[in-house]
Amino acid sequence: xGNPFIIAEDLALKTLVQGMTVKDDNNQNRxxxxxFGYPDVEIRTQDFPFVTIxxxxxxxxxxxxxxxxxxxxxxxxxxxxVAGYSYEYRIPVAYDLVYQVSSxxxxxxxxxxxxxxxxxxxxxxxxxxxxxxxxxxxxxSRTMFxxxxxxxxxxxxxxxxxxxxxxxxxxRVISEMTPAQADNAIKNVEYVHIxxxxxxxxxxxxxxx
Amino acid sequence: xxxxxxxxxxxxxxxxxxxxxxxxxxxRTIAYKSGWxxxxxxxxxxxxxxxSTIYVDPNPDMQEDIDDxxxxxxxxxxxxxxxxxxxxxxxxIEQFIEEKILPKLLVxxxxx
Numbered sequence: 001x002g003n004p005f006i007i008a009e010d011l012a013l014k015t016l017v018q019g020m021t022v023k024d025d026n027n028q029n030r031x032x033x034x035x036f037g038y039p040d041v042e043i044r045t046q047d048f049p050f051v052t053i054x055x056x057x058x059x060x061x062x063x064x065x066x067x068x069x070x071x072x073x074x075x076x077x078x079x080x081x082v083a084g085y086s087y088e089y090r091i092p093v094a095y096d097l098v099y100q101v102s103s104x105x106x107x108x109x110x111x112x113x114x115x116x117x118x119x120x121x122x123x124x125x126x127x128x129x130x131x132x133x134x135x136x137x138x139x140x141s142r143t144m145f146x147x148x149x150x151x152x153x154x155x156x157x158x159x160x161x162x163x164x165x166x167x168x169x170x171x172r173v174i175s176e177m178t179p180a181q182a183d184n185a186i187k188n189v190e191y192v193h194i195x196x197x198x199x200x201x202x203x204x205x206x207x208x209x
Numbered sequence: 210x211x212x213x214x215x216x217x218x219x220x221x222x223x224x225x226x227x228x229x230x231x232x233x234x235x236x237r238t239i240a241y242k243s244g245w246x247x248x249x250x251x252x253x254x255x256x257x258x259x260x261s262t263i264y265v266d267p268n269p270d271m272q273e274d275i276d277d278x279x280x281x282x283x284x285x286x287x288x289x290x291x292x293x294x295x296x297x298x299x300x301x302i303e304q305f306i307e308e309k310i311l312p313k314l315l316v317x318x319x320x321x
Contacts, residue, residue: 037286038281038283038286054281054286054287056287056289056292056293057289057292057293057296059293059296059297062300096296098289098292098293098296100280100281100287100289102280102281102287104283147292148292150276150280152276152280152282154282154283164283168280170292172296
């Protein structure tokens with residue numbers, strides 16, 4: 001089985017970003033590792049360059065929200081189709097998932113190489129993200145926007161007076177959450193236990209028989 | 210006696226001031242929810258240029274710290290507030306125009 005809303009996009013984004021390499025005098029094929037959030041201090045000290053992915057916001061996409069009932073045979077890719085059986089459900093809730101993709105390195109050449117590769121992965125408003133459905137049987141191609149790019153280089157203080165070359169990209173991925181996922185997030189009441197102990201009943205109230 | 214045009218200009222000018230107050234409250238609310246320290250929250254405001262461009266206008270002395278809060282640094286994860294504000298502000302502005310400006314404008318124009 002694949003992954004549901006948010007987790008699927010997280011993994012798809014990591015899949016898109018990872019696999020980059022940079023060159024220098026010591027290593028012609030130095031991998032750029034990718035982390036969700038920050039790695040531990042020990043790891044990031046040893047492993048420059050690296051990229052981090054942070055989910056920074058989930059915004060209701062009211063401008064593209066519609067309503068109504070849809071019918072299909074695999075419940076939007078979450079159930080194996082059965083002949084003669086169809087699913088009927090409400091149109092999903094539209095959301096934009098906003099990510100921050102940050103790169104960290106010490107070497108200016110690494111910085112430029114990473115910048116070039118990231119710009120190719122996030123080409124302004126023409127980006128897309130391939131996200132598998134929950135069954136793993138189909139992929140959707142999600143429109144993805146590069147909303148912002150900021151250079152956040154630092155040379156002192158936080159970096160122990162070593163230069164730190166940092167790029168921050170703000171990336172927005174369109175998504176949607178099916179009502180089924182919302183329903184699944186709510187626990188059904190299975191039992192109602194009525195306390196039939198008749199002591200400690202406030203005055204004015206009567207026990208349930 | 211003020212002309213209809215003057216009244217509309219005054220209405221729009223007043224509405225602009227009210228909108229900036231509303232948006233400043235809004236960005237401070239987001240910053241608070243994002244866990245920003247109180248002194249940075251109170252130094253955030255939303256302003257407007259002469260050509261009516263709305264922009265986030267933090268205290269310049271705090272710019273570096275605010276950027277660290279927004280984007281994180283090597284020691285801290287990002288706690289974005291400005292970018293969520295930018296994404297949500299159009300809805301707030303739209304609602305403000307619909308509820309606060311349009312009814313008065315329609316009255317002033319004699320439509321209602």
